[in-house]
Amino acid sequence: MFADAFWVRGLVLSLLMSVLVSRHGQAAPPATAEAAAAVLSLETLPLIAGAEVPSNQRLAGLSYQAKSTIKDAFAFHKKQLEARGFSELPNATVTDDYAASTFSKDGFRIAVSVMPDYGKPGSGLVGITLQNLSNVELGSLPAPDGVKPLYDFPASRAMLTELTPEQAAAKVAELFIADGWERYGTAGEVHFFRKNAVRVTAQIAAAPAQQGKTAITYSSELMSVELPAPPDATRVQYSDSTKQLSIDSPATADQVFDYYRDRLATAGWKATTDRPVVDRFESFLIFRNPAGELLELTLVEVDELRRVNLRHQSAAEVEAESLKAKALAKAAKMKKDAPSPKVTIKLPVGAKVGEKTARSIEFTVAASSARARVISLGKTLTAAGWKENVSSLDPMAGVLSFTKDQGSISMDYVDIGLGPAEISITGTGVDLEPAK
Numbered sequence: 001m002f003a004d005a006f007w008v009r010g011l012v013l014s015l016l017m018s019v020l021v022s023r024h025g026q027a028a029p030p031a032t033a034e035a036a037a038a039v040l041s042l043e044t045l046p047l048i049a050g051a052e053v054p055s056n057q058r059l060a061g062l063s064y065q066a067k068s069t070i071k072d073a074f075a076f077h078k079k080q081l082e083a084r085g086f087s088e089l090p091n092a093t094v095t096d097d098y099a100a101s102t103f104s105k106d107g108f109r110i111a112v113s114v115m116p117d118y119g120k121p122g123s124g125l126v127g128i129t130l131q132n133l134s135n136v137e138l139g140s141l142p143a144p145d146g147v148k149p150l151y152d153f154p155a156s157r158a159m160l161t162e163l164t165p166e167q168a169a170a171k172v173a174e175l176f177i178a179d180g181w182e183r184y185g186t187a188g189e190v191h192f193f194r195k196n197a198v199r200v201t202a203q204i205a206a207a208p209a210q211q212g213k214t215a216i217t218y219s220s221e222l223m224s225v226e227l228p229a230p231p232d233a234t235r236v237q238y239s240d241s242t243k244q245l246s247i248d249s250p251a252t253a254d255q256v257f258d259y260y261r262d263r264l265a266t267a268g269w270k271a272t273t274d275r276p277v278v279d280r281f282e283s284f285l286i287f288r289n290p291a292g293e294l295l296e297l298t299l300v301e302v303d304e305l306r307r308v309n310l311r312h313q314s315a316a317e318v319e320a321e322s323l324k325a326k327a328l329a330k331a332a333k334m335k336k337d338a339p340s341p342k343v344t345i346k347l348p349v350g351a352k353v354g355e356k357t358a359r360s361i362e363f364t365v366a367a368s369s370a371r372a373r374v375i376s377l378g379k380t381l382t383a384a385g386w387k388e389n390v391s392s393l394d395p396m397a398g399v400l401s402f403t404k405d406q407g408s409i410s411m412d413y414v415d416i417g418l419g420p421a422e423i424s425i426t427g428t429g430v431d432l433e434p435a436k
Contacts, residue, residue, distance in 0.1 A: 142175035185236025370421035
């Protein structure tokens with residue numbers, strides 16, 4: 001009975017969408033990242049007061065925690081979206097324990113959910129997630145002939161078919177590719193397809209509760225960046241939070257680099273070097289575009305495959321990374337140029353100094369006296385605040401070392417009793433200054 005109600009509801013929604021599409025023309029093509037950003041970028045969306053640093057904030061998705069109630073956090077983002085021209089779709093759920101709704105503008109759908117932070121009970125934190133579900137109308141996506149609707153929601157659409165799961169998967173892939181979509185990986189019964197900045201998920205599985213039919217469920221999401229994958233890729237994994245695409249390819253390294261050089265050129269990307277740079281086991285190629293963005297393509301050989309990673313950085317991220325590198329280089333130079341602390345080493349009476357540098361002193365003392373001299377020097381350092389951390393003091397040879405702040409001093413000796421004993425003092429992070 002429950003399934004029948006959903007079937008009827010899905011049928012009504014599908015018919016309604018057909019009327020809307022026929023009335024307003026063909027459904028809009030899957031959006032590019034640029035077109036989506038013109039409507040709304042979640043990357044620049046202000047957060048509610050009391051927010052912590054977001055775990056993810058990109059063009060297409062936003063996830064963060066904040067000290068707030070469920071209803072207050074939801075109301076904050078609802079007001080925010082409505083001020084930007086979005087309208088709330090029916091069937092919202094807003095309670096003290098959970099809130100979820102979908103907002104629409106120009107065909108784009110933004111899903112908003114707020115729930116308690118179950119990992120930190122009693123903290124007063126709630127988890128807030130906004131996800132751009134793209135501008136693709138799920139009812140307009142290609143599907144096998146003869147499918148019957150099971151349900152139709154803003155975030156997902158399910159259909160039933162008499163085809164087996166294997167037949168349905170093959171047919172769905174055939175239809176999507178014919179419609180200009182590219183394969184974008186699989187994970188068991190889940191198949192991904194990409195066009196522009198939209199990724200569609202097609203879950204295809206047996207539905208025992210539906211008299212043995214096969215269920216086909218579509219959902220879609222906006223991607224923050226448009227990263228292509230070769231059609232022969234055997235593994236495709238995309239992460240929107242890191243803006244990275246990882247694939248395995250049976251093609252040669254040259255074929256992979258040529259594919260990306262040609263494919264990215266059509267979108268305005270240009271490689272910064274004629275050939276990939278080889279660094280031990282890894283090869284990489286950097287692409288830039290007129291907007292100042294950067295794509296880093298890296299490739300390593302894994303068994304008989306090429307493992308490829310494509311990572312995107314916005315112009316702002318490139319600049320921030322450059323500034324960070326300059327700051328680190330400046331700090332390292334200042335540390336290198338800064339004078340090291342001086343430590344005065346009071347040499348024993350009768351010591352004869354040999355080789356000396358700013359960080360080391362070598363000298364000799366009378367036979368059979370080195371151990372006592374080193375112990376005496378160690379007491380002087382201890383009195384000056386140095387901490388002893390290594391001690392091995394045999395009559396004929398030994399070592400004694402100390403640390404203080406960022407510096408260290410090590411003393412070692414050789415004293416076989418047949419001639420002058422040799423003592424060496426070495427400093428790290430400090431300059432040594434002998435004094436008799």
